[in-house]
Amino acid sequence: xxxxxxxxxxxxxxxxxxxxxxxxxxxxxxxxxxxxxxxxxxxxxxxxxxxxxxxxxxxxxxxxxxxxxxxxxxxxxxxxxxxxxxxxxxxxxxxxxxxxxxxxxxxxxxxxxx
Amino acid sequence: xxxxxxxxxxxxxxxxxxxxxxxxxxxxxxxxxxxxxxxxxxxxxxxxxxxxxxxxxxxxxxxxxxxxxxxxxxxxxxxxxxxxxxxxxxxxxxxxxxxxxxxxxxxxxxxxxxxxx
Numbered sequence: 282x283x284x285x286x287x288x289x290x291x292x293x294x295x296x297x298x299x300x301x302x303x304x305x306x307x308x309x310x311x312x313x314x315x316x317x318x319x320x321x322x323x324x325x326x327x328x329x330x331x332x333x334x335x336x337x338x339x340x341x342x343x344x345x346x347x348x349x350x351x352x353x354x355x356x357x358x359x360x361x362x363x364x365x366x367x368x369x370x371x372x373x374x375x376x377x378x379x380x381x382x383x384x385x386x387x388x389x390x391x392x393x394x395x
Numbered sequence: 396x397x398x399x400x401x402x403x404x405x406x407x408x409x410x411x412x413x414x415x416x417x418x419x420x421x422x423x424x425x426x427x428x429x430x431x432x433x434x435x436x437x438x439x440x441x442x443x444x445x446x447x448x449x450x451x452x453x454x455x456x457x458x459x460x461x462x463x464x465x466x467x468x469x470x471x472x473x474x475x476x477x478x479x480x481x482x483x484x485x486x487x488x489x490x491x492x493x494x495x496x497x498x499x500x501x502x503x504x505x506x507x508x509x510x511x512x
Contacts, residue, residue, distance in 0.1 A: 282455070285438070287457070306503065324399075324488045325501035351501075381427055381492055381501065385439040 283309035285386035287371060293392045294361055302356040304371035311386070314347055314375035316356050319368045320390065329356075330374075361393045365370045397423045399491050401504035405449075408479055411511055416474045416507045418489030424469035425491035429501070433486040445472050478512045 289301035304314070313332045317325035331338045331347040331354065338345050344357040358365055368388040375382040398421040408414050418428055427446050431439040445463050447453040451464035463475040472491075476483055488506040 322486075322506070322508070324401075324490075324506045326503070327501070343430075372439075382429065382440075382441055382444060383490075383501065384441060385431075386436040387436070 283307070283373060283384050285309075285371065285373060285384060287386040287389045288370075289389055290387070291390045291392070293394065296362060296393055296395050298361055300361050300365070300391055300393070302369055302371075302391070304354040304356065304386055306373055306386075307354050309373055310349075310376075311373035312380070313374040314345075314354050315372045315374060315383065316343075316354075317370045317372060317385075319370055321368075325370055325383055328369075338365040350395045357392075361391075363395055366392050396491065397421075397491070397502045399425075399504040401487075401489060401507050403507060405508040405510075407510045407512065409470075410480050410503075411478055413475055413477045414479055415511060416487055416489075416492065416509075417470045418474070418491070418504055420470045420491045420493070420502075423491075423493040424474070425493055426469065427492045428466055428472040429466060429490045430472075430474050431488045431490070433488060433506075442474075449506045463512065476509065481511045483508070484509055484511045498501060 286305045288293045316328045317328045319325045329345045342359045346355045368390045370388045372383040372385045400419045402417045430442045433439045442457045443451045443453045445464050447467040453459045466472040490501045490503045
């Protein structure tokens with residue numbers, strides 16, 4: 282079965298810096314990859330999607346890259362703010378008969394301190 | 396974006412009882428709903444995929460007789476945890492996709508915290 286690893290359980294950075302989160306996977310070939318934000322006791326909130334034939338996507342202060350050869354995605358938050366503190370999840374998207382199904386990593390808890 | 400609600404938001408029950416969790420799409424028709432379970436500091440684990448009017452498809456290792464899923468209408472899916480035990484205590488989250496959804500359009504509910512005593 283697929284295995285998804287997010288670089289670290291926790292990441293602490295200073296306000297204004299760029300946060301970089303890593304998602305590595307094995308035993309799977311996703312059609313797309315998504316990043317979500319999850320606050321304590323809440324459901325995930327969609328942030329960005331990148332397809333297997335795309336290298337990079339941007340949305341405001343967020344940037345995601347996708348390297349299908351390395352089986353890795355990087356998620357960047359530039360000019361980070363304390364309000365960005367949350368757990369960030371990467372999810373692999375299925376294809377064909379598994380279209381729509383998402384397989385999540387454990388997440389990285391980001392803390393941005395003033 | 397579209398709104399998905401869950402009810403109840405939390406529930407405490409005794410061991411051996413059954414608990415029903417509802418997932419509703421409030422402003423769109425959901426052809427497919429997904430049920431996830433999340434233990435503390437763990438990832439969301441996909442339990443099953445539910446298509447309106449048909450039987451749910453369960454992921455490997457998920458007991459279909461233990462976790463009964465019904466998707467009888469385009470706006471409602473239910474998950475019933477039968478004969479719940481303390482190890483079933485977890486955070487249960489649903490998500491929904493609509494008729495015209497591209498594959499990325501999946502909206503998550505706020506989750507239901509189940510505690511089995």
